[in-house]
Amino acid sequence: xxxxxxxxxxxxxxxxxxxxxxxxxxxxxxxxxxxxxxxxxxxxxxxxxxxxxxxxxxxxxxxxxxxxxxxxxxxxxxxxxxxxxxxxxxxxxxxxxxxxxxxxxxxxxxxxxxxxxxxxxxxxxxxxxxxxxxxxxxxxxxxxxxxxxxxxxxxxxxxxxxxxxxxxxxxxxxxxxxxxxxxxxxxxxxxxxxxxxxxxxxxxxxxxxxxx
Amino acid sequence: xxxxxxxxxxxxxxxxxxxxxxxxxxxxxxxxxxxxxxxxxxxxxxxxxxxxxxxxxxxxxxxxxxxxxxxxxxxxxxxxxxxxxxxxxxxxxxxxxxxxxxxxxxxxxxxxxxxxxxxxxxxxxxxxxxxxxxxxxxxxxxxxxxxxxxxxxxxxxxxxxxxxxxxxxxxxxxxxxxxxxxxxxxxxxxxxxxxxxxxxxxxxxxxxxxxx
DNA sequence: TGTACATCAGTGAACGCGCGTTCACTGATGTAC
DNA sequence: TGTACATCAGTGAACGCGCGTTCACTGATGTAC
Numbered sequence: 001x002x003x004x005x006x007x008x009x010x011x012x013x014x015x016x017x018x019x020x021x022x023x024x025x026x027x028x029x030x031x032x033x034x035x036x037x038x039x040x041x042x043x044x045x046x047x048x049x050x051x052x053x054x055x056x057x058x059x060x061x062x063x064x065x066x067x068x069x070x071x072x073x074x075x076x077x078x079x080x081x082x083x084x085x086x087x088x089x090x091x092x093x094x095x096x097x098x099x100x101x102x103x104x105x106x107x108x109x110x111x112x113x114x115x116x117x118x119x120x121x122x123x124x125x126x127x128x129x130x131x132x133x134x135x136x137x138x139x140x141x142x143x144x145x146x147x148x149x150x151x152x153x154x155x156x157x158x159x160x161x162x163x164x165x166x167x168x169x170x171x172x173x174x175x176x177x178x179x180x181x182x183x184x185x186x187x188x189x190x191x192x193x194x195x196x197x198x199x200x201x202x203x204x205x206x207x208x209x210x211x212x
Numbered sequence: 213x214x215x216x217x218x219x220x221x222x223x224x225x226x227x228x229x230x231x232x233x234x235x236x237x238x239x240x241x242x243x244x245x246x247x248x249x250x251x252x253x254x255x256x257x258x259x260x261x262x263x264x265x266x267x268x269x270x271x272x273x274x275x276x277x278x279x280x281x282x283x284x285x286x287x288x289x290x291x292x293x294x295x296x297x298x299x300x301x302x303x304x305x306x307x308x309x310x311x312x313x314x315x316x317x318x319x320x321x322x323x324x325x326x327x328x329x330x331x332x333x334x335x336x337x338x339x340x341x342x343x344x345x346x347x348x349x350x351x352x353x354x355x356x357x358x359x360x361x362x363x364x365x366x367x368x369x370x371x372x373x374x375x376x377x378x379x380x381x382x383x384x385x386x387x388x389x390x391x392x393x394x395x396x397x398x399x400x401x402x403x404x405x406x407x408x409x410x411x412x413x414x415x416x417x418x419x420x421x422x423x424x
Numbered sequence: 425t426g427t428a429c430a431t432c433a434g435t436g437a438a439c440g441c442g443c444g445t446t447c448a449c450t451g452a453t454g455t456a457c
Numbered sequence: 458t459g460t461a462c463a464t465c466a467g468t469g470a471a472c473g474c475g476c477g478t479t480c481a482c483t484g485a486t487g488t489a490c
Contacts, residue, residue: 015452015466035333037249042443051468056445058466118388119331121247123395165390165400166382166411173385176330178377183335188377199378199415206418227433227485254476263435265478270433273477 020058022048027069031112032182036120039066066120067127073113074133080106081140092147093204093211099144100171100196107175108192111182118176141168148209158207170199232270234260239281243324244394248332251278278332279339285325286345292318293352304359305423308416311356312383312408319387320404323394330388353380360421370419382411 016022026047030039041062045052059065084102088095107114116122117134124131145163152158178185179192188195204210228234238259242251253274257264271277296314300307319326328334329346336343357375364370390397391404400407416422 019466035249037247037333040443041445052443053445053447053469054467061444121249121396124398125395161401162407162410165407166414169385169389169407169411170378170382171385172389173381173383176388177381177384183337184333186336189373195374195377195381198374199381202378202418203411203415204418206414206416231433252476253478264476265436265480266434268478 016048016050016054019048019050019054022050023055023058023065024069024072027065028112028116031069031115036066036115041065063122066116066122067130069113069116070120070122071127071130071133073110073117074130074137076110076113077106077117078133078137078140081137085140085144088144088147091211092144092151096144096148096167096200096204097197099141100167100200101193103171104175104179104192104196107179108181111180114175114180118172138164138168148204151209151212156208158209163207166203167200170203171196174199228260228262228266231260231262231266234262235267235270235277236281236284239277240324240328243281243327248278248327253277275334278328278334279342281325281328282332282334283339283342283345285322285329286342286349288322288325289318289329290345290349290352293349297352297356300356300359303423304356304363305416308356308360308379308412309409311353312379312412313405315383316387316391316404316408319391320393323392326387326392330384350376350380360416363421363424368420370421375419378415379412382415383408386411 023044027039027044029047030043039062041055041059042052044065045055048054055065059068080102081099084098085095086098122130124134142160142164145160145167149157149160149163174192174196178188178195235256239251239256242255242259251274253267253271254264256277257267260266267277271280292314293311296310297307298310334342336346354372354376357372357379361369361372361375386404386408390400390407
């Protein structure tokens with residue numbers, strides 16, 4: 001009966017079929033339960049229903065697994081941000097608001113990915129592919145700032161890089177302090193989304209960028 | 213010769229004298245080397261030159277040790293912030309700029325304390341004393357925003373709580389992403405302090421709060 | 425002041441446990457002919 | 458199409474290691490009289 005899929009674990013017989021993916025999924029679950037520090041190789045193998053030696057066929061060590069999870073996180077993140085920005089349609093203001101909401105939404109709905117990306121102690125310089133994916137997600141934010149700056153006459157435009165870093169820091173600060181999906185969130189008397197939206201509006205106003 | 217201080221470890225004879233403090237110091241060193249997740253009870257005992265069972269006389273478990281470190285961190289943090297704010301002297305603008313610099317300076321010069329406070333997975337609700345110390349440091353920021361808001365005529369004043377949360381998130385985002393003192397810092401083409409100062413000025417401008 | 429005693433803050437040995445890692449192995453799959 | 462073989466992706470047993478935790482203990486300190 002080895003050609004039947006095992007109903008419990010979804011694997012067929014001796015070979016797993018897609019252990020790489022299964023390990024990543026298992027790791028995400030573990031991170032969400034115990035934080036990025038609580039992820040162990042042995043645990044991930046167990047959760048994937050496989051012997052402790054099996055993960056070595058796919059990842060050199062725990063760090064490489066974490067880097068792959070972060071890579072996947074940044075890819076999803078970039079996708080969500082790009083969808084939210086929607087090429088600045090219907091207008092750049094709305095786009096940026098949606099971008100902010102998407103940032104917070106990601107932190108809340110994917111706390112494991114978020115933790116792997118920003119709080120796992122990963123040194124991006126050691127993982128070029130992950131770093132490149134991180135850059136791509138930042139690029140969405142930067143492009144949107146470029147578009148907003150372009151609503152002002154040339155010569156009065158604020159530097160888009162600076163804008164992007166400011167808004168990133170603001171979004172990240174709010175996500176990390178008030179918007180996370182776990183027990184370490186700090187309580188505030190309003191939704192994190194509202195807090196961020198207000199901050200961005202005040203900030204843009206300070207730059208002289210106003211909704212037309 | 214047991215009454216002589218041991219020259220190596222600074223302890224005298226059988227009794228340590230100040231093990232509690234020594235454990236905290238040792239833990240800080242370990243956190244700075246391996247991150248908050250890398251802190252173990254056994255390691256801290258070893259670094260303090262004491263047997264593995266000794267720490268149990270002072271802390272129930274690793275979590276309680278971490279909470280004490282965070283407590284100490286918030287106390288120092290509140291002190292530095294209050295010094296920087298300096299009761300709004302010579303003026304509230306300068307005070308807030310100094311506050312921002314102090315936030316980043318703390319994150320950079322005390323990465324271990326910063327990590328224990330914000331990235332150790334500590335649930336503040338479980339540690340009331342630590343939570344209270346955290347509130348006290350936020351209170352400095354809030355008071356400074358109160359003073360800045362008060363430069364505007366009553367009726368046009370922005371809510372100080374919102375301002376404080378915005379500036380906290382901004383400072384924290386910049387510190388966490390670009391200003392930390394370890395290898396996980398992301399590179400940007402300007403000092404974190406300049407980035408923060410620019411953001412705060414734009415933000416205040418957006419609120420109509422300008423240097424007089 | 426001296427002495428007896430209680431208390432405190434350590435020791436060090438012991439235990440169970442889970443992790444990381446290696447190894448020879450074996451079942452399953454793909455492919456050449 | 459069938460068969461032989463190479464390769465791949467797992468197994469499971471084994472190992473050393475460090476952690477957390479408990480325990481009876483003991484040296485040092487403080488205090489009552």
